[in-house]
Structures are given as structure tokens and as C-alpha cells.
Amino acid sequence: MIKKIGIIGILVLLIPACVTINIYFPAAAAEKAADKIIDEVWQLKPGEEPPAKPAEAPAK
Amino acid sequence: MKKLIAVFSLLAATLLSSNWVSAAADLDVNTPAITAIKNSMQARHNQLSPHYNSGAVGLTADGLVAVRDATAVPLKDRGGINSLVAAENSDRNALYKEIAAGNGHPEWAGEIRSTFAGRWVDKAQSGWYYQNSGAWVKK
Numbered sequence: 502m503i504k505k506i507g508i509i510g511i512l513v514l515l516i517p518a519c520v521t522i523n524i525y526f527p528a529a530a531a532e533k534a535a536d537k538i539i540d541e542v543w544q545l546k547p548g549e550e551p552p553a554k555p556a557e558a559p560a561k
Numbered sequence: 562m563k564k565l566i567a568v569f570s571l572l573a574a575t576l577l578s579s580n581w582v583s584a585a586a587d588l589d590v591n592t593p594a595i596t597a598i599k600n601s602m603q604a605r606h607n608q609l610s611p612h613y614n615s616g617a618v619g620l621t622a623d624g625l626v627a628v629r630d631a632t633a634v635p636l637k638d639r640g641g642i643n644s645l646v647a648a649e650n651s652d653r654n655a656l657y658k659e660i661a662a663g664n665g666h667p668e669w670a671g672e673i674r675s676t677f678a679g680r681w682v683d684k685a686q687s688g689w690y691y692q693n694s695g696a697w698v699k700k
Contacts, residue, residue, distance in 0.1 A: 526672045527588065534588040534660060535673075535680040538595075542602045545684060 592663040598656045605649055618646060619690030619697055624657065624678035625650045629690050629697055653677075 540547050609626070612618040617633035618626050626649050634642050657677065661670035682691045682700070690697045 526666075526669055528672075528676065530588045531660075531669075531673055531676040532680065534590045535677045536684075538590055538599055538656070539677075539680055539684050541599055542606055543684065544603065544606070 588660060588664050590660060590663075592659065594659045595656065595663060598652050598659060602649065602652050602656070605645070605652070608645055609649060612642065612645075613686070613689045616688075616690050616699070617642065619692060620678075620681050620685060622678055622692045622694075624674040624681065625653050627692075 537547075539545070609618060612634065613620075615633040617628065617630055619629040621627050626646055628642055628646055631639055631642060657670050657674040658667070660673050661667050685691060685700050687700050689700050691700060692698070
């Protein structure tokens with residue numbers, strides 16, 4: 502009985518680990534990865550959302 | 562009855578641990594191929610950003626860039642704009658493919674592309690153009 506529970510326990514841990522990682526697209530992780538790359542390519546400060554309009558036209 | 566309870570608790574535990582596992586998953590974006598593409602795009606950005614500002618080039622819905630209004634480009638730069646856009650797009654296509662492949666899931670490239678498409682627009686400066694259901698919109 503205890504052995505059976507142990508086997509079930511291991512299966513419970515292992516099966517979803519394989520299934521989840523292989524089937525579902527990790528949307529949150531992808532977004533995080535995209536943000537990181539975009540910040541570097543566009544040289545934004547990490548976590549910066551749309552920067553304020555470039556301050557090239559000061560008030561007349 | 563006992564068996565039924567066991568089956569149900571097995572199902573519940575499976576569901577709970579799936580959530581935990583997918584929350585813990587992270588994408589690796591530091592492979593040599595990805596870093597090389599990123600650096601090349603970063604270097605190109607200085608040339609592209611005046612065109613984003615003028616509206617000559619805009620962000621497309623599929624995570625690429627496109628010439629929107631060539632007349633906004635100074636005459637002397639007009640010849641180079643198409644090759645600039647083509648080079649940027651080949652890097653972007655390669656980037657999406659490499660992130661998917663680098664994480665062992667080439668089939669994710671499409672979803673990675675659409676994730677990027679949304680984030681490019683979110684992070685774009687105001688005044689830049691992006692494509693929304695086929696039409697150009699000024700942010």
C-alpha cells in the first residue's frame with residue numbers, strides 16, 4: 502500500500518512536468534523574454550514602458 | 562469508493578502541479594545565436610529610429626517593420642530604406658525562430674512572433690506608426 506502511494510506520488514510529480522513543458526506555450530515567459538530583448542535593442546531602461554515623447558520640441 | 566477518492570485526488574494534484582510547473586518555466590534568450598541577432602538589431606536601431614519618428618517606417622502586426630511612407634525619407638536616404646527594412650526583418654524572423662529553437666520548441670516561433678508584435682507596439686514611442694487590422698495607426 503505504501504509502495505503504491507509512493508509510485509502514485511512520483512507519477513503525480515513527473516507526468517505533469519513532462520506534459521506541461523512540452524505542450525503549453527509559456528505566454529508569460531515569452532512576454533518577459535520579449536521585453537528583455539526589446540529593452541536591449543531599443544536601449545530602453547529595463548521595465549520602461551513607452552518613453553515620454555522625445556523632448557525635442559520645448560514649448561515656444 | 563476509496564479508489565474513486567484516490568483518482569480524484571490524483572487529478573487534483575496533477576492540475577495543481579501543472580500550474581506550478583508552467584509558472585516556473587522561463588525562456589532562455591542568451592544563446593549565442595540570439596545574442597548575435599540582438600546585437601545586430603541594436604546596431605541598426607540608430608539608423609531606423611529617425612524613420613520611426615518620421616513615420617516612414619512602421620511596426621507591422623506580424624512583428625516586423627515595413628516602409629509606410631517613403632516620401633517621409635530624405636531623398637538621399639530613400640535608396641537605402643528598403644534594404645534597411647529588409648535587413649531588420651530578416652533579423653527579426655531569425656530572432657523569433659532562434660528563441661523557439663533555442664528553447665527546444667521550433668513550433669513556438671509563431672506564438673513568439675505574435676508576443677513580440679504586441680510588445681514592440683507597447684514599447685514604441687508615441688508618434689510611431691503601427692499596423693492595426695491592416696491600417697496604419699499613429700501611437
